[in-house]
Amino acid sequence: MINQYKFEDGPELRDLFITVDDPESHITAIETFITYRVVTKTTRGEFDSSEYEVRRRYQDFLWLKSKLEEAHPTLIIPPLPEKFIMRGMVERFSDEFIETRRKALHKFLNRIADHPTLTFNEDFKIFLIAQAWELSSHKKQGPGLLSRMGQTVRAVASSVRGAVKNRPEMFTEMNNYMETFSQKINLLDKIAHRIYKEERDYCNEMKEYGPIHTLWSASEEAIGDSLRGLAGCIERCCRATERRMAGLSEHLLPMLHEYVLYSEILMGVLKRRDQIQGELDSRVDALANKKTEKDLFSEEIGKLEDKVERANNALKADWDRWKQNMQWDMRSTFTNVAENNLRYYEECLATWESFLASQTVDLHVDEDSEDRP
Amino acid sequence: MARPEPGSAPARSAAAEPPSPMESTEPEPSGSRPEEEEEEEEEEEEEEEEEDEGALPGPEQPLAAMEDCLAKKMEITVSEAEKRTGRNAMNIQETYTAYLIETRAVESQSEGQCAPVESLWRRYSEFELLRNYLSVTYPHIVVPPLPEKRADFVWHKLSADNMDPDFVERRRIGLENFLLRVASHPVLCQDKIFYAFLMQEGGWKEMVNETGFQLKADSRLKALNATFRVKNPDKRFTELKHYSDELQSVISHLLRVRARVADRLYGVYKVHGNYGRVFSEWSAIEKEMGDGLQSAGHHMDVYAASIDDILEEEEHYADQLKEYLFYAEALRAVCRKHELMQYDLEMAAQDLTSKKQQCEELATGTVRTFSLKGMTSKLFGQETPEQREAKIKVLEEQIQEGEEQLKSKNLEGRDFVKSAWADIERFKEQKNHDLKEALISYAVMQISMCKKGIQVWTNAKECFSKM
Numbered sequence: 001m002i003n004q005y006k007f008e009d010g011p012e013l014r015d016l017f018i019t020v021d022d023p024e025s026h027i028t029a030i031e032t033f034i035t036y037r038v039v040t041k042t043t044r045g046e047f048d049s050s051e052y053e054v055r056r057r058y059q060d061f062l063w064l065k066s067k068l069e070e071a072h073p074t075l076i077i078p079p080l081p082e083k084f085i086m087r088g089m090v091e092r093f094s095d096e097f098i099e100t101r102r103k104a105l106h107k108f109l110n111r112i113a114d115h116p117t118l119t120f121n122e123d124f125k126i127f128l129i130a131q132a133w134e135l136s137s138h139k140k141q142g143p144g145l146l147s148r149m150g151q152t153v154r155a156v157a158s159s160v161r162g163a164v165k166n167r168p169e170m171f172t173e174m175n176n177y178m179e180t181f182s183q184k185i186n187l188l189d190k191i192a193h194r195i196y197k198e199e200r201d202y203c204n205e206m207k208e209y210g211p212i213h214t215l216w217s218a219s220e221e222a223i224g225d226s227l228r229g230l231a232g233c234i235e236r237c238c239r240a241t242e243r244r245m246a247g248l249s250e251h252l253l254p255m256l257h258e259y260v261l262y263s264e265i266l267m268g269v270l271k272r273r274d275q276i277q278g279e280l281d282s283r284v285d286a287l288a289n290k291k292t293e294k295d296l297f298s299e300e301i302g303k304l305e306d307k308v309e310r311a312n313n314a315l316k317a318d319w320d321r322w323k324q325n326m327q328w329d330m331r332s333t334f335t336n337v338a339e340n341n342l343r344y345y346e347e348c349l350a351t352w353e354s355f356l357a358s359q360t361v362d363l364h365v366d367e368d369s370e371d372r373p
Numbered sequence: 374m375a376r377p378e379p380g381s382a383p384a385r386s387a388a389a390e391p392p393s394p395m396e397s398t399e400p401e402p403s404g405s406r407p408e409e410e411e412e413e414e415e416e417e418e419e420e421e422e423e424e425d426e427g428a429l430p431g432p433e434q435p436l437a438a439m440e441d442c443l444a445k446k447m448e449i450t451v452s453e454a455e456k457r458t459g460r461n462a463m464n465i466q467e468t469y470t471a472y473l474i475e476t477r478a479v480e481s482q483s484e485g486q487c488a489p490v491e492s493l494w495r496r497y498s499e500f501e502l503l504r505n506y507l508s509v510t511y512p513h514i515v516v517p518p519l520p521e522k523r524a525d526f527v528w529h530k531l532s533a534d535n536m537d538p539d540f541v542e543r544r545r546i547g548l549e550n551f552l553l554r555v556a557s558h559p560v561l562c563q564d565k566i567f568y569a570f571l572m573q574e575g576g577w578k579e580m581v582n583e584t585g586f587q588l589k590a591d592s593r594l595k596a597l598n599a600t601f602r603v604k605n606p607d608k609r610f611t612e613l614k615h616y617s618d619e620l621q622s623v624i625s626h627l628l629r630v631r632a633r634v635a636d637r638l639y640g641v642y643k644v645h646g647n648y649g650r651v652f653s654e655w656s657a658i659e660k661e662m663g664d665g666l667q668s669a670g671h672h673m674d675v676y677a678a679s680i681d682d683i684l685e686e687e688e689h690y691a692d693q694l695k696e697y698l699f700y701a702e703a704l705r706a707v708c709r710k711h712e713l714m715q716y717d718l719e720m721a722a723q724d725l726t727s728k729k730q731q732c733e734e735l736a737t738g739t740v741r742t743f744s745l746k747g748m749t750s751k752l753f754g755q756e757t758p759e760q761r762e763a764k765i766k767v768l769e770e771q772i773q774e775g776e777e778q779l780k781s782k783n784l785e786g787r788d789f790v791k792s793a794w795a796d797i798e799r800f801k802e803q804k805n806h807d808l809k810e811a812l813i814s815y816a817v818m819q820i821s822m823c824k825k826g827i828q829v830w831t832n833a834k835e836c837f838s839k840m
Binding site for chain 1: 634
């Protein structure tokens with residue numbers, strides 16, 4: 001049974017703190033790659049020391065993820081940032097790309113640390129503390145590439161067999177949910193990117209719009225100040241728009257992207273559970289015809305049944321946990337978006353109100369001077 | 374918004390000013406006339422005037438004081454627009470829009486008794502004819518411009534089609550604005566043709582053509598690119614021409630970019646509408662988050678819809694700027710007229726000088742400058758004294774004529790400069806006032822947009838926090 005941990009462990013309960021920072025590029029004869037510094041601080045007994053510092057490259061993270069998937073096929077392993085980003089044609093080694101990746105990697109490790117089961121995974125520990133050469137040699141020890149490939153082949157084969165007939169209702173519901181969720185989250189991701197683009201284009205046009213008023217003010221006397229004031233307002237609103245955009249790219253866009261990845265991960269997890277059940281079902285079917293040797297195989301069936309039960313329970317618990325986290329993430333991120341937009345409009349409002357005040361003050365001043373004899 | 378209302382804004386801008394400069398610079402003091410004076414009296418006075426050839430219909434007739442401008446005496450509206458089909462001058466079937474002009478006399482002490490509304494229909498080409506007439510007849514006046522003939526500077530959502538109802542509506546407002554501007558102009562409001570335009574549906578075109586104004590029009594003014602080598606233009610007009618060029622260029626640029634900004638802003642708002650749809654669909658599969666998502670989605674729809682009204686209001690602001698874009702053209706026309714007059718004057722003076730010289734040479738027998746006559750006389754012998762006398766006499770007559778013409782041209786030119794400059798001063802004050810108000814109205818629009826945004830996102834934030 002998996003213990004039900006509080007979905008968001010407070011900082012007081014955490015005993016493992018991880019940071020990912022300091023990207024550095026390495027140039028060798030064959031390739032160029034980036035390594036990131038991973039610093040771990042811990043009070044756990046299993047760790048010999050209380051602080052570790054290692055350097056890891058993207059490949060190492062990929063290795064860790066696959067090891068975790070292997071060890072816990074029906075647990076929800078957090079998403080890793082993708083190898084390449086096609087959209088926006090960000091260059092592979094641009095500062096923007098590296099920073100986005102670094103933040104995602106940081107989140108990845110921390111989510112594992114927060115996970116009640118994964119946090120105690122042995123490969124995870126080694127990832128955090130081993131020196132480069134130690135990690136390389138450890139990597140070579142695991143089940144070889146071929147066996148991993150074999151698993152994949154089996155996975156594909158079993159999924160071809162179609163929907164599992166004895167699938168518990170709960171998991172069918174999960175499947176249906178994930179199908180819709182995946183569709184919606186992908187749409188939201190596209191919408192959010194589109195909004196970012198429109199805001200950026202708007203900002204660019206405003207950058208041209210403002211200065212025209214300043215140019216105009218050069219040929220005017222009486223309204224020169226008003227025109228310059230207007231130009232100033234437009235510039236301030238422009239900067240407010242940039243801050244609004246920054247808010248999107250810092251919080252909403254990465255979060256939606258993670259959940260796009262999560263939806264793929266979850267579909268995979270559900271498939272693997274079906275696979276495990278499929279193994280049991282096919283064994284049971286095969287043995288149904290052989291009446292005489294039932295006793296011999298009861299142990300085997302028993303083991304498979306246990307496997308299925310463990311997988312189901314692990315998935316159920318992790319699913320609940322995931323849903324709660326998802327709800328929290330959505331709530332906090334969209335609230336943040338709303339706050340961002342509020343701040344934007346409040347800034348712009350203040351700008352225009354102060355301009356208006358300055359203009360109407362001038363009008364009163366003019367009227368006063370006319371009254372004077 | 375600084376949109377002139379019947380009998381108010383243009384007159385308001387005039388009334389708010391100190392007494393018109395024209396009243397103080399006039400050779401004949403006009404004085405302010407009592408308000409009870411009927412319009413018929415004005416017309417009588419106009420009929421009494423004899424208009425000299427080439428004299429300006431401005432300085433010689435008493436100008437209307439601000440209170441007596443037609444705009445104050447009469448409510449003028451362009452209240453409706455209607456699609457019509459008919460045959461045009463070349464007997465070809467065409468579709469056009471007709472505009473209903475309604476007028477009503479304003480009683481100075483109305484006690485529930487309203488004067489009847491009179492109305493007639495006019496089409497855009499008739500407005501154009503009116504304006505052409507005014508421009509030719511009052512070349513020293515900055516004549517108010519008409520709204521654009523074709524939709525220009527539109528952002529993508531607006532149609533560039535002349536028959537589009539939104540375009541027609543905005544044109545209707547622009548035409549009304551034009552009439553109010555003319556009616557509140559101290560000189561133009563007294564014009565008979567203008568009055569007839571408002572009151573007399575039939576036979577008006579013939580009336581305009583009978584004035585023969587087309588003959589007075591100087592075709593050289595139409596040639597926009599022609600430059601005249603003027604040696605001594607009034608520097609103020611040269612500066613003013615530069616100013617009008619700059620104004621035209623900067624406002625066009627502004628309007629172009631504004632249209633693009635509007636496009637982008639539209640995009641930002643409308644894409645948020647997609648959130649509404651997706652949130653709603655997503656909420657169907659969520660138990661705890663469902664309500665928050667659904668209501669947040671509704672607010673996203675509200676946000677997306679709000680941009681339509683916002684941008685429609687902004688169109689009015691663009692129209693205010695456009696009016697001054699076209700005013701720049703009117704300003705330039707006055708400068709060109711001055712240039713032309715100055716050019717004619719300089720040519721006439723040059724011609725006179727050369728004639729005087731010829732005369733002197735003939736009289737004294739000295740040839741100071743090379744001339745063909747001089748050469749021929751050297752080659753073929755001197756003229757007879759009788760021949761010379763005859764020539765001198767002709768030249769002297771021409772010189773006398775020339776001197777009189779030069780005198781009157783000089784006078785004309787000075788009068789023109791004086792009255793044109795007076796109207797330009799009036800125009801400058803109007804422009805400064807109107808543009809400042811337009812900028813203020815722009816700020817007011819932005820403030821309203823921000824407040825709407827704050828409201829929507831405050832509501833959305835509450836919904837999100839309940840997810």
